[in-house]
Structure formats: C-alpha cells, structure tokens
Amino acid sequence: xxxxxxxxxxxxxxxxxxxxxxxxxxxxxxxxxxxxxxxxxxxxxxxxxxxxxxxxxxxxxxxxxxxxxxxxxxxxxxxxxxxxxxxxxxxxxxxxxxxxxxxxxxxxxxxxxxxxxxxxxxxxxxxxxxxxxxxxxxxxxxxxxxxxxxxxxxxxxxxxxxxxxxxxxxxxxxxxxxxxxxxxxxxxxxxxxxxxxxxxxxxxxxxxxxxxxxxxxxxxxxxxxxxxxxxxxxxxxxxxxxxxxxxxxxxxxxxxxxxxxxxxxxxxxxxxxxxxxxxxxxxxxxxxxxxxxxxxxxxxxxxxxxxxxxxxxxxxxxxxxxxxxxxxxxxxxxxxxxxxxxxxxxxxxxxxxxxxxxxxxxxxxxxxxxxxxxxxxxxxxxxxxxxxxxxxxxxxxxxxxxxxxxxxxxxxxxxx
Amino acid sequence: xxxxxxxxxxxxxxxxxxxxxxxxxxxxxxxxxxxxxxxxxxxxxxxxxxxxxxxxxxxxxxxxxxxxxxxxxxxxxxxxxxxxxxxxxxx
Numbered sequence: 001x002x003x004x005x006x007x008x009x010x011x012x013x014x015x016x017x018x019x020x021x022x023x024x025x026x027x028x029x030x031x032x033x034x035x036x037x038x039x040x041x042x043x044x045x046x047x048x049x050x051x052x053x054x055x056x057x058x059x060x061x062x063x064x065x066x067x068x069x070x071x072x073x074x075x076x077x078x079x080x081x082x083x084x085x086x087x088x089x090x091x092x093x094x095x096x097x098x099x100x101x102x103x104x105x106x107x108x109x110x111x112x113x114x115x116x117x118x119x120x121x122x123x124x125x126x127x128x129x130x131x132x133x134x135x136x137x138x139x140x141x142x143x144x145x146x147x148x149x150x151x152x153x154x155x156x157x158x159x160x161x162x163x164x165x166x167x168x169x170x171x172x173x174x175x176x177x178x179x180x181x182x183x184x185x186x187x188x189x190x191x192x193x194x195x196x197x198x199x200x201x202x203x204x205x206x207x208x209x210x211x212x213x214x215x216x217x218x219x220x221x222x223x224x225x226x227x228x229x230x231x232x233x234x235x236x237x238x239x240x241x242x243x244x245x246x247x248x249x250x251x252x253x254x255x256x257x258x259x260x261x262x263x264x265x266x267x268x269x270x271x272x273x274x275x276x277x278x279x280x281x282x283x284x285x286x287x288x289x290x291x292x293x294x295x296x297x298x299x300x301x302x303x304x305x306x307x308x309x310x311x312x313x314x315x316x317x318x319x320x321x322x323x324x325x326x327x328x329x330x331x332x333x334x335x336x337x338x339x340x341x342x343x344x345x346x347x348x349x350x351x352x353x354x355x356x357x358x359x360x361x362x363x364x365x366x367x368x369x370x371x372x373x374x375x376x377x378x379x380x381x382x383x384x385x386x387x388x389x390x391x392x393x394x395x396x397x398x399x400x401x402x403x404x405x406x407x408x409x410x411x412x413x414x415x416x
Numbered sequence: 417x418x419x420x421x422x423x424x425x426x427x428x429x430x431x432x433x434x435x436x437x438x439x440x441x442x443x444x445x446x447x448x449x450x451x452x453x454x455x456x457x458x459x460x461x462x463x464x465x466x467x468x469x470x471x472x473x474x475x476x477x478x479x480x481x482x483x484x485x486x487x488x489x490x491x492x493x494x495x496x497x498x499x500x501x502x503x504x505x506x507x
C-alpha cells in the first residue's frame with residue numbers, strides 16, 4: 001500500500017485500521033540466490049538495491065534480533081559528507097545525495113533535516129586546519145565553508161561565545177547540506193521497500209555457522225532455524241563482524257568498541273544545527289522531539305557490551321556543558337551504546353573476503369549511519385556482479401597489506 | 417565501571433588506567449611478507465568473550481601489565497605481569 005496524504009484521509013474513514021503490515025515476515029526458504037547476515041541499515045539497503053538496481057529478488061536478510069536494533073537504532077542520526085580524502089568524499093557524498101531523495105525513493109518519510117553541520121574552531125591551529133580541510137573538500141565538490149565567530153553565533157546562539165569561555169569559539173566550518181535523518185525510519189523504509197520487491201526479512205534468527213563446499217567456499221549459513229543455502233553470502237554486522245568472520249574461518253583488522261550516546265529531556269527548539277567540538281570530541285543536535293542528542297568519545301577498550309561507561313559519560317557531559325552552559329539544568333533521560341567496528345584508518349571495507357562466496361560490509365566504525373545508502377548500493381553491486389563498485393574499489397581488505405590507507409581519523413574530527 | 421587490580425598498587429578505579437589493546441602478539445621476523453606484516457600490525461582476534469590485553473596504570477605507578485577480561489560482562493578474570501605468560505584462573 002502506497003503511503004500518501006490520500007491514504008491517510010481514506011484511513012481516517014476506517015479509524016486508521018486499514019493499514020497492512022509494512023513488511024512480510026515469511027518462514028525462511030531452504031535456498032536463496034543471496035543471503036545477507038545483518039538486518040541493520042546497510043544490510044537492508046543492500047537487499048533493496050539488489051532487487052531494485054540488479055533485479056536480484058531471491059534474497060533473504062537474516063537478523064539475530066530485530067530490524068535496525070543494532071547500531072542503526074543507536075547512533076546520533078547525523079548525516080554529512082565533509083570528509084578529507086577524494087575516495088571518502090565520493091563515497092559519503094554519494095550517500096548524502098541518495099539520502100536527499102530517499103523519502104521519495106522508498107515512499108517512507110525518513111525525516112531528513114538538512115540543518116547543517118558546524119565544526120567549531122577553538123584555537124588558531126584549529127582555524128588553520130579547517131581552512132585546509134575546507135579547501136580540499138571544495139575541490140572535491142563538497143559544500144563545506146569556513147564560518148566566522150559571528151556566523152557561528154547566528155547558527156547556534158546557545159553556544160558560550162564569550163572570550164572567557166573554557167573553550168573559546170574562534171570560528172569554524174560548516175556543511176549546509178548535512179543534518180539529521182530519523183534512524184529507525186531509514187531501516188524501516190528500506191525494509192518495507194525491499195520486502196515489497198520480494199526480499200524475505202527473517203528476524204530473531206541467529207547465524208551460528210557457515211555451510212561450505214569441498215573447496216572451502218561458502219554455500220550458505222547455519223541458523224537457529226536450520227540451514228539456508230545461498231549462492232552468495234554477505235556480512236553486514238558492524239561491531240559483530242569479527243564474530244561472524246571467526247565462524248567463517250578468517251580474521252579482520254577490526255576492534256569492537258562501545259560508542260555511547262545519550263538524550264536529555266525534550267525542550268523547546270534551542271539548537272537548529274549539528275554542532276561538533278573537536279576540542280572535547282562532543283557533538284550535539286536537537287531531535288525533532290526536542291531532546292538534546294549528545295555523543296562523544298569511544299570507551300577506549302574492546303567491548304561487546306551495549307552500554308557505555310560512566311567515566312566517558314561524565315567527560316562527554318562536562319564537554320557539552322563547557323560549550324552550552326544553559327543545558328546544565330537539563331536531565332539526561334536515556335544513555336546507551338552501540339558496538340562499533342573500528343579499523344586502523346577509520347574507513348570501511350566493502351567487497352570480497354578471503355573466503356570464496358563470502359562478501360563483507362564493515363569497518364564504518366563510529367560513522368556508519370550516514371553511509372547506509374552508499375554501503376548498501378556498493379555491497380549490492382559486488383553481490384550481483386561479482387565485481388567491486390567503482391566507489392568501493394579503494395575500500396578493500398588488501399589495503400591492510402599494501403598500506404594504501406584512506407586515513408580519515410583527522411577528517412572525522414573526533415578522537416576515534 | 418571497572419575496578420582494576422594493579423599488580424603494584426592494588427584495586428583502583430578504571431579512570432586511572434589506559435588500555436593498550438591485545439597482548440601476547442608476536443612480532444614476525446624481518447623476512448615477513450607484506451601480508452604477514454599487515455596481519456601483525458592490524459589484524460586482531462577481537463573475541464566476543466575472554467580477551468587478553470595490556471593495560472597501563474597511567475595515573476598511578478605507570479606500569480604496564482596484562483589483564484584477561486570478558487568483553488561482554490567486562491569481568492576481569494586474571495591480572496598478571498608483562499613478563500608472565502597466561503596461567504591460573506585465566507588460562
């Protein structure tokens with residue numbers, strides 16, 4: 001059923017009881033052309049683009065928990081493409097361009113709000129670095145621009161702009177097309193659209209092993225609901241990629257960390273842009289519900305616990321209050337963490353694995369949400385054609401032997 | 417919040433320590449291939465379960481030591497000195 005204002009009006013006559021389930025929940029079949037392990041944004045988007053771009057509809061997405069229950073539902077909903085290197089700029093801006101049309105594409109309101117992303121400069125050195133970043137980004141076609149201290153004040157009047165501030169604001173740089181999107185809606189939109197094209201979404205079904213042929217190639221997955229054969233298998237499991245890789249018999253250059261975020265109680269509109277301070281590692285935006293959404297540093301030890309430590313929470317909140325003293329009386333309502341897959345150069349891995357028939361999309365670390373459309377698009381391409389997508393070519397596992405890194409630790413702007 | 421027992425200073429708050437990542441990683445010989453060298457530098461077991469790692473009591477005695485810790489519960493199973501091999505409860 002197409003979602004529209006007319007459908008809503010028709011629903012009003014039926015007490016809104018006319019709505020069908022957004023996606024089917026079928027029993028898994030014995031065999032598929034492609035099985036994708038992980039029902040978050042990247043896995044669901046890959047399934048959708050397999051069906052939409054390549055006509056491959058005999059596809060299953062297998063999810064241990066519920067759709068979008070991992071990092072897709074645990075991030076701070078920021079979308080942006082202000083990366084430093086040309087390979088990343090192309091990939092992330094492709095994602096942002098897909099986000100700009102995603103609501104229409106999926107017939108599902110992903111609540112994209114291009115309210116801008118503002119990175120603060122707290123020192124002359126920050127200003128000089130940002131001037132270089134902005135020049136580079138503009139050459140790559142990204143809409144980054146330097147902003148003065150006065151302009152920062154106009155975009156985010158709640159900031160402490162006094163010269164005596166703990167972190168004085170000297171200016172910054174801004175990407176106007178960046179902003180936020182509703183994370184759950186991105187997962188649900190892709191899920192609904194993929195299901196409508198024939199993709200089977202199998203929830204509460206953990207993958208416990210891999211079926212292999214005599215030559216060691218993957219021919220399917222063992223699951224809690226029995227074996228499922230597949231022509232090709234893809235892993236899109238973010239922080240749990242190493243666990244699946246181990247089951248399949250190979251290792252990854254990944255360490256899993258908990259990245260926490262938190263929201264305050266909802267208040268009236270006070271912050272109409274995303275603000276990030278490299279001095280504190282803190283980033284803040286205000287959700288459409290009115291909550292201040294706050295993120296910051298990783299808990300810097302390996303973890304699969306989906307909860308953050310109080311020590312990091314305290315430093316993140318201290319940083320937030322140094323920037324926004326008027327938030328000091330807000331109460332934190334919820335705090336949580338997602339398990340992120342961090343690699344040495346803070347860039348993703350999208351392509352084949354050492355195991356024949358098995359492909360992977362991982363390594364997005366702390367920034368996977370913004371890349372969901374591009375991660376899905378390029379994973380679908382390699383699954384359908386057997387060849388890497390042009391945008392994904394630089395993001396292969398081989399770079400960890402060749403040393404051809406795309407080291408975005410600086411452009412990510414935060415200490416992880 | 418973890419309570420980590422420094423071998424020299426006794427139990428202290430997690431905030432006094434920094435984590436140095438996986439331990440007992442053996443450096444390959446100079447004849448290693450690019451792939452073996454990349455494996456040594458970047459590839460990790462990254463287990464969901466018991467992990468052996470090195471920690472430093474940065475805001476205390478400054479010493480490095482080994483910890484066997486569960487990555488889901490964060491429970492510390494064993495603490496032993498840098499020169500010691502895994503043994504005891506954590507083996």
